[in-house]
Amino acid sequence: MNLNFEIKIIFGNDFDCLNKILNIFCGKGFTLESLTTQMQYKNNKNELKMKVKGPQKLLIILLKRMDTFPDVFNISWNKAPAFIFNEGLQSPLTKKINQRKGERNEALL
């Protein structure tokens, strides 16, 4: 069964690492609902927030695998809506606008 999840990942600040993280979801039946990244200036790391839809069991396996990547420092996730994201970032408004525009796959960068 496909469920909605919110995922937060702290990772090294380069494209390679971001790509490796995103790559793991490719071709495995996940839908991307939204994605934002932001610099955490105080520790010079990046923060990725994602909403995805897909099977829970596979998601857990993939997140565990991702946790072994050298440049991934922290992963938290929950079934949506779980508010593991900071306030505002997953505001219903943003979601509604995107849905209205039919831009479900647009990355909110």
Add this chain to the structure above:
Amino acid sequence: MIISKRMSGSQIFFECLKNEKVKTIFGYPGGAVLPFYDTLYDIKEIEHILVRHEQGAVHMAEGYTRATGKTGVVLVTSGPGATNTVTGITDAFMDSVPIVIFTGQVPKPFLGLDSFQEADVIGITRPITKWNKLVRSPQELLEAIPKAFEIANSGRPGPVLIDIPKDVALEEFDFQGFPARTPKAFESKKIQIKNQSDIFEKVLKALEKAKKPLLYFGGGVIQSQACSELKEFVELTNIPFTSTLQGLGGLPGDHPNSLGMLGMHGTYSSNMAIDHCDLLIVLGARFDDRVTGKTSLFSKNSYKIHFDIDPSNMDKTIHCDLNVIGDLKNNLLKILPSLKKNKSLKNLNENQNQWWSTLSDWKQECPLKINKKELGATLILSELNSILKKNKTKFSIATDVGQNQMWASQYIQFQSPKTHITSGGLGTMGFSVPAAIGAAFGKKEQLNKSEKEEIVISISGDGGFQMNMQELITATTYKAPVKFIILNNSYLGMIRQWQELFHKERFSFTSLEGANPDFCLLAKSMGIPSKRLDDLKDVENSINWVLEPGTRLLECIIPQEEMVFPIIPSNSSIKDMITERFSKEEK
């Protein structure tokens, strides 16, 4: 005072390799790696093996690593050189083989311009490496290379790739020595188990209670060098064991507690034991689908304890009651003392009496069969096994993929770790020829002057042999004394077997009859003495001949109809096991 020395990126590169104690590299030159080859021209401490195809280089590095435990190193050029390594890298990734691949890249200013021999190697290899990196300056090499070796060997091992633009290799800078190794982010990722003693107590309790315990281990036992601890564990508990394909050799194949291999082509007794046990202890294995068959029916009634280093293997396909994440050797070392102290374990032997008699019934009910009436694979390989055993020969065998691989795993009793080298996860045809050559280089490097050279054998089918046979000339050039054995059934045998069993004998595009090269002539053209075994009477002589010193090739003619038994069809369970050819009526 810091003394600095002006050095180029390629000089730094080799300094870094020497610092990692690299003695052998497998490679193939090209435009983007010319600076490295120029530097290598003057280097005496590292032997470069010139292969004939970059896929061969990676499989050789895998064979070298799997035979010695040392990290294999590959150096290839950009573009086609790099893309040719992809199958090998994926193979190493699937079987957790620590190798480091260095690829040349177009100079930085040419990146992204569709330049000659430019390929996005980082993008291509991202999902098949543990880590990969495009290095942008010679200074970066100083950090990236030690990190590459460390990541390849840490946690669950695997391949790492470093992509080096040509201008980085040429650029000069003032080398002031290697930076001190500081704990890196990835080192802090070492897995920690909470409540460790609690977990180990649970393991002991489960063992005390068990009436029908079984141990199933995989390649993780060999990789964490836990074989002697495992042996002690088995002998203290007298627990029967079965091994995966990659685990073979982890414990001696003729150990009295051995039930042989489990899974699709595993023994009847192993698979029955899996089905009936009440406690299943799984060590360094990942419940591969070739092992479990239909997961919902896999060892339904047992209490399962899973030891593995990779957290993502836990509960991946089979739910276990207790998961112990961490290095297997460390964990076994922690359990053994309590096991020795634990008096109630003495009862375990008594508890198990009934279980052992059932196991021996299963062994007798359906043993592995040897057809002595005609020249075939079961006879040839069991004879090879007897001769090796009789002569107390130390040997390593690299097998290819298909029937030859399964027969070898069934009929050869691997006695020690790192002696069975095969492509399990990816199932890469063409693996055995280069892997055996790589293993031979590794063994030679490790040989003490007083020791007798260990025999390295490559076993392939006629199909897979042709996928990397270009490397025969590499064996000849470097005098790698590999014994190449081809089991020639003039078919893509394993696929033919499935067509016979599951596709109504519609042998679509699997016949190689009249379409194979003359393997003996081929060997001759590569400077390798060869012999064809096509008579039942010559089996022993031919095997003795091929085991004589030097590189040799033995082509064995076997019937196309010979099949690997037993077989549990995929996604099925033990009750669907086929143990011999159907008669026409049964079909």
